[in-house]
Amino acid sequence: MLRLPRFGVQTPDTLEDAVAALAQPGARLVAGGTDILPNLKHRLDQPPVLVSLSRVASLREIREEDGNLVIGAGVTLTEIAEHDRVRALFPSVAYAAGVIASPLIRNMGTLGGNVNLDTRCRYVNQTHFWRTAIGGCLKSEGDVCHVVPKGRICVAAMSSDLVPVLGSLGSTLVNQGPDGPRELPLLDYYGADGTAHIKREPGEVTREVRIPLPSTPxxxxxxxxxxxxxxxxxxxxxxxxxxxxxxxxxxxxxxxxxxxxxxxxxxxxxxxxxxxxxxxxxxxxxxxxxxxxxxxxxxxxxxxxxxxxxxxxxxxxxxxxxxxxxxxxx
Amino acid sequence: MSGPSPASAPDAILLRTSINGDAVSVAVEPHHTLLEVLRYQLDLIGSKQGCDKGDCGACTVQIDGKPALACLTLAVHAEGRAVTTVEGLGDAHGGCHPLQDAFDRHDAAQCGFCTPGILMSADSLLRRNPRPVSRDEVREALAGNLCRCTGYTKILDAVVDASEVMHGHGSDDAKKEVAQ
CATH class of the missing domain: 3.30.390.50 (CO dehydrogenase flavoprotein, C-terminal domain)
Structure with a gap:
């Protein structure tokens, strides 16, 4: 049995309310829960409150707009894998979404969760008991790296299946923050430090990914x-x-x-x-x-x-x- | 990176949901999963607590008809949704779903721990495909449900057979049993 630490949960109905709720100190987002909840069960973090995106309907759209296919952050991986337009326009995206984890996890996990997927490492994604037996590491309770001896930067792996595909197609990411939306090339969103590998500004919620429609075969x-x-x-x-x-x-x-x-x-x-x-x-x-x-x-x-x-x-x-x-x- | 605990425990939340067709209102802790509420507050112990982190599928229930992992679903996420557990699977079939019948005929349950989750994933497959299904379709649908006893062969046999029974082409044994 792996129990979650105690936290409060808020379930805003709109993206604006979610952004506002995320301003609370230590608050973290939860959508499908398939990445963050196992990590919380392993005590990799202990946020006082989770802001749930489960009721934010505006994140669940797939549409074509201004020469892009726009996929909302709340669309599930199953929906991406089975969506007719995604399959027709971007078969590598549909394929990648359809080979993530298992059908059960794809029914729950979302695009937003997948592009913000925490980095993973054989020394981190373990129970608290296992980790403390080796003294933790840069990404957990310790100050050493077991992968790169004497390494000072965490090298946990970016393990998303969708990020390489969306990056190869020139996609951009739109994050909604307290000051409005911010769009950036998806591949610029990631950095080399596995303890803070995404450049999500404080209070930002991922809104959508925009994939440019191809202009050539x-x-x-x-x-x-x-x-x-x-x-x-x-x-x-x-x-x-x-x-x-x-x-x-x-x-x-x-x-x-x-x-x-x-x-x-x-x-x-x-x-x-x-x-x-x-x-x-x-x-x-x-x-x-x-x-x-x-x-x-x-x-x-x-x-x-x-x-x-x-x-x-x-x-x-x-x-x-x-x-x-x-x-x-x- | 365990931080300090919040100064005061967050308040319980009133969860209003539907479980196996019954309207349910229950006070839940915000950090409790749907699986914990089902098993420890509502005594619905059919859904099993296996790995408790999304790998094994023993906790599979259906939420609005789609199979989901109850161990990774916050209980508050069931608000306003329709949850079906293995206890409610046979409700529309006089108490015993054709899948349960087929699992019995094929000895598809050995220790039985994975069976409730597998039944819920398999039922979703059969509802999405109201026709006899292929072994490959069953393999794909059950790819998130681990069984450490059977080697899966009898499970695949049972799901394929159930789909055939439901659509009029069942095995001779199944027809005999259904006739009785």
Whole structure:
């Protein structure tokens, strides 16, 4: 039995009231509860009050607006995975939402919770008893890092499945704060310190994610490696978005974006991919080149299960396979 | 990072909800989960407390018809919603749901601890797909419910069989039992 610490709960009906309630010292947000409640049960925090978004109906919309698909922060992961327009416009988003955790967690967890997902580490996401047996760490009760000896910055892993995908598609995030909405590129929202990896200003509530509608033909894919086929967080994750000169895998690549998750506390944007521009996507050297760049630039740490060197090899495998599967699907 | 406890305990909240079709009003602690209220205040002990952190699915109930984890649902989130637990599963079927009947015929429950959660996930699948379902569909629907006894084979057999019984193509054994 894992009991929650004592806290109060407030259930505002509007986003404005939620922002106001969040101004209380130590207040934290709860939506689906699938991330924060296990963490509270493990005593990773003890907030005096939770502000629940369960009654804020305005967060539950999916709409098209100003050349973007806008997904409200309160939309559940199941709803994203099953939504007709999401599936048609952004199959990699629908796929990624549909492979998060389990059907039960997807019915509860929300987009807002997933982009604000706390970082995870094999030394943190344990019971209080387990953690105190090793003296805690930078992210819990201690002042050392068990992943990087003598490390002074927490390297817990950004384990969201949606963040790499949404980042590869050039999405922006809109947070509602006491002074109004603030929009920023999603990938700029994350920083390198695993104890404070999101740049959410005090009092801000995530309102929506805006995904720009593609202006050229594209192929997009998300690859996730897990121990089991259900429930698990990713051991490696790679999101790839390729722009094409025409709607065929034999067309020339005009742009490519690759974002990798589960390294440190922020998603990694893979660079130096220019040399594949102008080649046909179906040219086997494209998949090989992208996978080589991914392997060279992404160095997993011992922060989640499975050995880091093995995970590094597997990122290469999954990146190459993702592009090969794009080509095979036509 | 355990902070100091709040100076005074937050007040209990009056929860008004529907449980298995009955209107229920109950005073709940804000930090209590729906599972704790069901089991320890309302004596509905069918939903099981397993891992208590969303991994095992033993606490699965339905909220407004959708399967959800009662261990990660704050009790106050059930306000105004319709909660169905395994105790209410057979209500529309004269007390025994065809799934429960099929689990019995197929010996799909061994220790039985996971069974209530699995029944609630499986029922949701069968209501969303009012036709015989495939083994792959059952596998996907039950991907959040762990069973450490059966190896799942008999559970899959039972859910597929129940869907066939409900839609007129049941196994010979099932037809015989239903006829009796």
């Amino acid at each position: 594209t192929r997009a894919r998300y690859a996730k490696w897990t121990v089991r086929k259900s429930i698990d967080f990713p051991l490696v994750s790679v999101a790839i978005n390729v722009q094409l000169a025409s709607d065929s895998v034999d067309a020339e690549v005009t742009g490519v974006s690759v974002v990798v998750g589960v390294l440190g506390s922020k998603p990694r944007v893979v660079t130096r991919l220019d040399e594949v521009i102008g080649r046909k996507l179906s040219d086997a050297t494209v998949a090989h080149t992208v996978a080589t760049r991914v392997h060279a630039q992404c160095k997993p740490l011992e922060n989640v299960p499975y050995e880091a060197p093995y995970r590094r090899q597997m990122i290469r495998v999954f990146a190459q396979r993702a592009i090969e599967e794009m080509v095979a699907e036509g």
